[in-house]
Amino acid sequence: MLAELTIFSFISIAVLMVVYFFLITEKLPKTLVAVLGGVTLIIMQVFRSTDATSQDNAFHFISHNLDILGFVIGMMILVGIVRESGVFEAAAIALVKLVKGQPTYLLVALGYLTLFMTAFFSNIPTILILAPVVLVLIRELKLPALPFLFIIVTMANIGGAMTPISDPTTYYQAKTVGLSFGEVVQNSGLIVLILSVISTAYALLVFRKDLRATKVKAKDIALFDPRKAIQDRYILKIGLPIAILSIVLMVLKEQIAHLTGVTLDNATITIGASFAAILIFHKEPRSIFRNLIDWEIIFFFIGLFVVVGALEFTSVITSLAEWLVSLTQGRIEWLLFLIAMGSGALSTFIDNVPYNITMVSAIQAMERSGLWVYPLWWALNLGTSIGGAGSPIAAACNVIAFGQAEKEKIHVNFMKYLAVAFPLVMINSLVTFAVLWLRYLR
Amino acid sequence: MKELVEHRVNGLVVINGQKQVKGIVSLQDIAAATIPRQFRHNIRMAAAMYRPGFFTEMCQQLKDKPVSSVMRREFVTVSLDDNIMAVTADFLKNDLYIVPVIEKKQLVGIVTRSEIKKAIVYGMRDNPTES
Numbered sequence: 340m341l342a343e344l345t346i347f348s349f350i351s352i353a354v355l356m357v358v359y360f361f362l363i364t365e366k367l368p369k370t371l372v373a374v375l376g377g378v379t380l381i382i383m384q385v386f387r388s389t390d391a392t393s394q395d396n397a398f399h400f401i402s403h404n405l406d407i408l409g410f411v412i413g414m415m416i417l418v419g420i421v422r423e424s425g426v427f428e429a430a431a432i433a434l435v436k437l438v439k440g441q442p443t444y445l446l447v448a449l450g451y452l453t454l455f456m457t458a459f460f461s462n463i464p465t466i467l468i469l470a471p472v473v474l475v476l477i478r479e480l481k482l483p484a485l486p487f488l489f490i491i492v493t494m495a496n497i498g499g500a501m502t503p504i505s506d507p508t509t510y511y512q513a514k515t516v517g518l519s520f521g522e523v524v525q526n527s528g529l530i531v532l533i534l535s536v537i538s539t540a541y542a543l544l545v546f547r548k549d550l551r552a553t554k555v556k557a558k559d560i561a562l563f564d565p566r567k568a569i570q571d572r573y574i575l576k577i578g579l580p581i582a583i584l585s586i587v588l589m590v591l592k593e594q595i596a597h598l599t600g601v602t603l604d605n606a607t608i609t610i611g612a613s614f615a616a617i618l619i620f621h622k623e624p625r626s627i628f629r630n631l632i633d634w635e636i637i638f639f640f641i642g643l644f645v646v647v648g649a650l651e652f653t654s655v656i657t658s659l660a661e662w663l664v665s666l667t668q669g670r671i672e673w674l675l676f677l678i679a680m681g682s683g684a685l686s687t688f689i690d691n692v693p694y695n696i697t698m699v700s701a702i703q704a705m706e707r708s709g710l711w712v713y714p715l716w717w718a719l720n721l722g723t724s725i726g727g728a729g730s731p732i733a734a735a736c737n738v739i740a741f742g743q744a745e746k747e748k749i750h751v752n753f754m755k756y757l758a759v760a761f762p763l764v765m766i767n768s769l770v771t772f773a774v775l776w777l778r779y780l781r
Numbered sequence: 782m783k784e785l786v787e788h789r790v791n792g793l794v795v796i797n798g799q800k801q802v803k804g805i806v807s808l809q810d811i812a813a814a815t816i817p818r819q820f821r822h823n824i825r826m827a828a829a830m831y832r833p834g835f836f837t838e839m840c841q842q843l844k845d846k847p848v849s850s851v852m853r854r855e856f857v858t859v860s861l862d863d864n865i866m867a868v869t870a871d872f873l874k875n876d877l878y879i880v881p882v883i884e885k886k887q888l889v890g891i892v893t894r895s896e897i898k899k900a901i902v903y904g905m906r907d908n909p910t911e912s
Contacts, residue, residue, distance in 0.1 A: 425825050432829050471819035471826070478817055479832045559832050568829035746818060 343654040347385045351649035354380055355693070358646055362690045365732075369690065370635045373642025380649045400648030401641055406514055406606040408640060411507050412632055413609020417585060418464040419631035420616045421578045425570035427456065427468045433565040440480055440555040440563075446546075447539055449473060450490040454535055457498030458505045458528075459586050463633075466495050466736040470743045477749065480555050484749045486546035488740055489759065493538050493728040495736045497767070500724035501531045503605075504589055507640065508695040510605065512720055515699055519593050526717045530774050534725065534767045541763050578616055585612040636735070640692070647696045656697065660704035671711065672780050676772050678702075679718040683768030686726025687733050687761060695723045714779040721771045729764040730757050782811065792879030794891055795852050802881045802888050804852030809876065814851050815839045858883045859892065865900050868892055 354376045361372040377397065380386065386396035401408075421427075434452055438444035449469070456465040469491055477484050499506030503513040503523045513523050543550070569575060585608050588595070592603045617627055650656050667673035678698070685694060698719050706712045727734035731741045731753055741751055784793060785808060792807035813821060815836065820827035843851070857871045858881045871880055872894070882890040 425823075428823070428826055428829065471823070472830075475817050475819050475826065475830055479830065479835055562831050562833060564829050566829075568825050570823075570825045 344658060345653060347383075347649075348653040348655045348658075350383055350385055351380065351646075351653045351655055355646055355650065358693070359689065362693070363688070368635070370639045370642065373639050373646060373693075375642075377642045377645030380645060385649050386652055396652065397645050397648060400644045400651075404511065404514075404640070404644050406604050407507060407511050408637060409606025409610050410504075410510060411640070412637065413585075413606060413611075413613045414461060414504070415464070415633060416613035416627055416631050417582050417609055417616060418460050419627075420613070420620060420622065421574065421582045422464070422468060423571050424575035424578055425568045426575055426579055428472055429565040429568040431469060431472045432563055432568055435476065436560060436563050436565065439557060440476075440560040442482055442486075442550040442553045442555060443543065445476070445482075446486055446490050446542060446550065449487065450494045450539055450542070451535070453491045453494040454498040454501070454531075457495050458501040460582075461505055461507070462495040462499045462734075462736045463636075463739065465498075466491065466739050470740045474743060474747050474749070478747070480553075480559055482553055482555075483546065483549035484744065485751060485756070485759070486542060486549055488744060488749075488751060489546070489756070490539070490542050492734075492737050492740050493542070493760070493763070494535060495740075496728035496734055497531050497534050497538065497721075497724050499727065500527045500720045502528060502590075504586070506724065507636075508692055508723065509720055511696065512699050512716065514605075516703070516716060518716065520590050521593070523720075527720050530717070530721055530771055531724075533774065534721075534770060537767060537770060538728075538763060541766070545759055574620060577619060581612050581616055581619075585609055643693050643696055647693060647700065650697060651700045656700040657704045659697075660701045660708065663701065664705055664708065664710065669710065671714070672776060674705075674710075674712075675714050675718050675775055675780065678715050679722045679772040679775065680765075680768045682719055682722025683726040683729070683764050683771075686723045687729025687757075687764055691723040691727055691734065695719065698723075714775045717775055718771065722768055725764055725767040725771065729760050785811075790879070790893065792877070792893070794879065794881050794888060795848055796888055800887050802858065802883060804849070804854050805856045805877065805879060805881070806848055806852045807877055807879060810851050810853060811843070814843050814846075853877070856881070860884055861889070865897075869897055869900075872897060 358372050358376045361367045362369050381393045381397045384393045386393040388396055431449070431452060434448045435445060438448050453465055453469055456469070473487050473491055476482055477487060500509055501524070503510045503518070503520055509523065509527070512518070513520075588603055588608045589605050592605075592608070596602045616622075617624060650659075663674065663677070667677060682691075682694070682698070685691075702712050702715050702719065705715070727737070731737050731751060744751060785791065791809075792805055794802055795804040795806060797803050816827065816839065820830075856877065857875055859868050859871070861882065861884050868880060872878055878894040878897075880892045881888055882892060
């Protein structure tokens with residue numbers, strides 16, 4: 340195993356460790372760290388081969404993932420434009436009225452709104468839209484902050500495993516491995532629904548005293564009017580159908596290819612739809628590129644593709660895969676347990692994006708060695724999503740939600756949150772393992 | 782707020798015992814503190830999520846807060862040598878209609894919208910070459 344490793348392998352490991360150090364300590368912005376890590380690896384000739392330069396081989400790891408980058412950019416623009424209609428805020432306010440603002444029902448309603456929005460619009464835009472609404476509700480109705488922040492963060496994270504379009508890492512895995520939309524929904528998605536029930540029940544149990552102590556009167560929400568949240572009816576009439584059509588095409592692209600021979604991929608669909616929206620709504624491209632595209636996330640991914648690509652190029656991933664197989668004696672049920680529980684626990688404390696990308700390559704290496712790995716894909720996808728809900732810093736959407744809360748002088752103590760969230764991470768990871776074991780290994 | 786209403790101004794300069802300028806309390810900043818941040822960024826949300834009595838509660842909460850919690854600590858100042866166009870540009874850029882005039886680190890006066898108004902009227906006078 341170790342014989343395949345060269346000096347470049349150890350350089351790759353060292354750069355990864357430096358990247359992780361800065362991700363964990365947050366001493367430097369993660370985008371800078373990831374990109375500079377990638378550049379360092381290229382300059383140190385880690386990727387050089389006899390027939391290509393270091394840069395050419397490194398860029399191969401980026402070009403192979405242009406669909407993912409394009410998809411993320413397209414969705415950022417599309418959701419950003421549709422959001423201007425106010426439809427999402429209107430939906431949230433309509434739910435508040437439906438449950439009459441009652442804290443217990445509101446917790447359930449907002450949780451499931453978050454889950455289903457995440458499934459189709461991904462978790463970061465969902466949190467960007469719903470966190471402001473929740474924070475206003477907390478202030479206006481004097482709701483306890485922690486239960487509501489907890490439920491939207493938890494559902495945004497586990498919802499990220501529901502469909503290939505609910506999170507960039509889920510899409511990365513689906514695309515890299517060749518998993519269809521239907522496969523992801525039938526495997527991950529179904530388990531996410533089970534986990535959502537467990538998570539909601541957990542939140543209602545843990546926060547029952549806070550929720551019961553809060554009284555919301557009918558007159559408090561009597562003047563709430565979801566129709567007034569609609570800002571732009573033109574975008575609502577035209578933009579929302581464009582977004583829905585894009586989602587339908589992404590869901591049915593395999594069937595469309597099978598029936599008509601027309602191949603579509605997510606980047607083309609979302610970039611096409613979003614730029615059509617820019618044209619139809621006379622938006623300034625410059626302001627769209629500046630305000631709606633989070634270039635930090637894009638470059639963070641680009642950097643990581645190179646950093647993790649170096650591990651693959653220098654056989655570190657193969658060695659990692661071999662070590663994991665030897666650790667578990669090649670027994671799939673032990674690997675399943677290790678990946679489900681380990682991914683959940685690790686993702687609570689470290690950024691799950693590099694971990695996810697690394698493990699996808701590792702599981703592929705296991706598959707090449709002859710191991711049947713199908714359940715491990717779901718364990719990884721679910722484990723990293725579950726773990727993302729474990730702490731206030733575990734995922735980007737958590738940082739956004741708690742960052743906005745801080746600006747409202749709502750402070751959530753890290754250890755207090757961890758004490759509430761981490762047990763749920765373990766419960767959900769265990770349930771995931773149990774369901775996958777029952778389904779595939781029993 | 783009573784000071785603002787009584788003196789018909791939209792801002793006050795906050796100074797310490799040594800007459801050094803420490804901050805500016807403007808009507809914009811006081812008003813911003815009476816509504817949730819989210820409403821400032823999304824006016825329609827303010828229309829859609831109004832609860833009767835909420836505005837009064839926010840004002841009551843603000844009433845007892847110290848000036849230091851709402852004042853601006855970063856602000857532009859001008860000196861006696863600065864010209865009127867520079868001052869006007871500051872007003873427009875920072876959306877702040879009260880600018881302290883500082884000389885030798887001491888507050889010597891303020892420029893408000895009234896002074897800008899008077900300057901514009903003066904600039905628009907007939908026969909401007911005669912002065």
